[in-house]
Amino acid sequence: MTAAAKGVFDPLRTQLQEAAAAFADGPDALEGILLGIVDDVDRAVREPLEIFPVCHHSPASATAMARRLREKQPKVVYLELCEDMAPLLSELRNCRLPVAVQSFATEVDGFPADWSPLSVVAPITEASAEYQAIAYALDTPGVELVLVDRSSDHVFQWEPREPEAPSTDEDAAMHGAAVGIEIGELRPRFAELEEHLLRHGRVRHWSEWWHQYVELPLGDADHETYRQVMLLIGSLFRRLAPGDRRRVRVDEDRERYMWTRMREHLAATGTDPADCLYVCGAFHAASRVEEFGFDGSDTFEISPRTATTWRHGLIPSSHAAIEAQFGLAGGSVSIAATVWAKNLERTGVTPYRLEGQTGTRKSTKKNVKKKAAAALPAPAVEPSDQLSGFLQRPPVLDRLDEAELLGWSVDIVRAARRNGYLASTADAIAVFETSILLAGMRDRARPTPYDFQDAAVTCIEKDTVPGRRDVRRLVEIMMGGDRIGQVGYDALPPLARDVHDRLAPLGLNLEQRGVRRALLDIAAQPELGRCSDVLWILRYLLPQGAARPIMGERKLGERSIQESWDLALGTHQRALIELGYEGVSIEQVLEQRLRRAAYSPQATVATVLEAVEDATLHLRGGRLAEELGTRALEVLASERSVDGAPEVLRRVRRLLAYYRTSEPALPAWIESFVRTGYAHYCTLLPTSFADEDATVRQVAAMLGFLFSMESLALSLGCDRTQLELAVAQSHPDEPSKTALLWAAQVQLGRLSREELRDRCAELLGNPLVLPAYPRYLSGFVQALEPVPGLTDFVVEAVSTAFARLPDPVLLPWLPTLISTLRSGGAELAPLLIREAGRIVPGRLAALDAWVPPWRAQPGPEAVRPVRAARGVALLAEHPATTDALAELLGCEGGWQPADPGPTGAALLGRYPDTAAALGVLLAG
Known part of the structure; x- marks a missing residue:
């Protein structure tokens, strides 16, 4: 200089x-x-190492970058991007832009566990300066691209944040809750300044201000003017930023980091700074740190990275996702793409595109000649003051392009008609004239896309939106739409490529966006069974809608012979790619997730059993199911609540049924689980009956486990006395739990049905207890889980209640009963309905003469002689049986017809009580 x-x-x-x-x-x-x-x-x-300030997704920056690269032909390009993302940039040629470079970490080491998973994304569009620099460096021999910004690990080291809930915005969902790295961030951080600019610029949002007062003036400016204006804007926003010391420190540390990395590279390679180009945001180009510049100090020490393992890949992005991620106005990125195309046509600049880039136009012979002619670097020019002239020059008023505006007006009316609007040629004329009027009111000679959008909304939309899209959205689509990128097959991680390869027999193009219908006739084509296995695992791992079964199901011990699926893997490509960051196959990812769920500190017995079931269902069980089952046993031994008892009972029953039908013997873990669970629930039973927080359904599930697993538990060495003592020690106060305890006593033989019926009748006859009687009935209904043999009695009790309860008690209880059965006892309702259908006559004519069975039963005195006489006759007809019974009773001698002495039948005749008991035994 x-x-x-x-x-x-x-x-x-x-x-x-x-x-x-x-x-x-x-x-x-x-x-x-x-x-x-x-x-x-x-x-x-004045910096010897040329600084090129940019703004992210700015067509003016992209145009100036393409022009400068052809003039300067630098040998080294330093780019403001996370340095650990460098290996991925060569894969951009296998993608259709826009895409985002992503760093992803599922298991953190050195960060809080609740931050997991960590994700950093850097979206890239064709109309961006960074893409021009990447394409130039990768396709020009002898040029080196060096990423100099902090690593993904340092992003979270320097910017601690509170855990964020996943975004529910459909547009932002393509990036999820990832931290966005915006190359060339340039927006006022001083709220009052932005408000002032918007008010005096007569615009609605920042994107429109930038388009009007920066993009258009700099679209065809020379290099020095562009660079000095961008530096001026960056310095202005930096000096007027609020004094947030944490954010200022992070910005300055990033600048120190980048300059330290550049000096390290220059010292290691011996490159002349004049042959280098430093591409960074204008905000960072106007830095005042001591490390700034080629001759800056080397006092900054870069902290080491944590032990977190980061994985990197490319994920699809979209214009709407970029706008939502970085707070830009809707449609601004699509408008920027349109302006980029106009800039290229107006200035004649030939952009750089990666060779073989998907979704871009191929270079023509004319363009190739232009590239060759521009290959010679421009001579060095001394810097001059371009700011004074730019700041003093009045704004250039572009001439109205009537043909362009007329085409816009016709196109928006055509689009509105297709979407249900009653638009006509008169509306097109109105939009045309209103656009000019709005531009004039805003001191613009040429309407911008934002003026046209406002005019179209005013003239066409009126007060209703007949279709799915409003006019503002139609204008965005007409200007370029929400372009969605795609990662090509070669750029996918191994897991995603493996999924596509394994689903190839389906014969569908699963890389395209949208829904594809897959029909699997597994009976006719057994090889499709492997595709079915992949689809069921994807249904478990991917978001809802990525793989949705239409026909067919998968349960323990069951496999469908025909299936139908709706697949949208292209739409959910990001989620599939992120699976590749967790493992090399979907089976490995599923195994890791099941282990993570089972060994989580918040894991319950029910969640671990669910993991066992999923492992058996999707991974054929084996070693993993045995390991997770052992984990379920550990959690059960340490659990002190009964919140998950219903889910535990349901899953254990299902697993037992599967193992009994599919395995030669029960696994050791489930035998231990039944044995431990029997003792565990016996211990908790008295406390749960008295605990107000334990619901009747949870206590019923505990009893269901104890009664249904009793035979297996006793065969494994458990003692039934423990259950009897637990029931005897239970003293509930709540009516529904009291009814449940009575049912348990009936199951154990401590209470007869007659005694239970008498207790219910006593409750109905007590006016003080009558309002609480429905709660007893609710307990009886829940008792069908552990004691299904009481179904007929519950039908009797409910019918009696309907007959005798007064309406003020009965009617408020009915909705409660229905909601309880629907929410917590859906499997119990069929038992009651089936039993009621068996008892109640099916014809209306028979209903008048129908007598309920519990009222028509004969008394014990009438039943006893009839049954006794029938029993004696049976014994006389079968002497061998009589002799055996006589021997059992201790009577000596056998059946001797010639002996006038008492025979076995005669002997029993002398003892009518014994004969009656035997008769009842044989008849019942």
């Missing part, structure tokens, strides 16, 4: 100093800010 160039900005300093004195009536902070901005620009312009 020559001495003559050192004072190029002195005239501008003088003018700004005079302006500050005139406006502020003397030197003050305003003068310091204005002169400081000029100093920042001067410092960056």
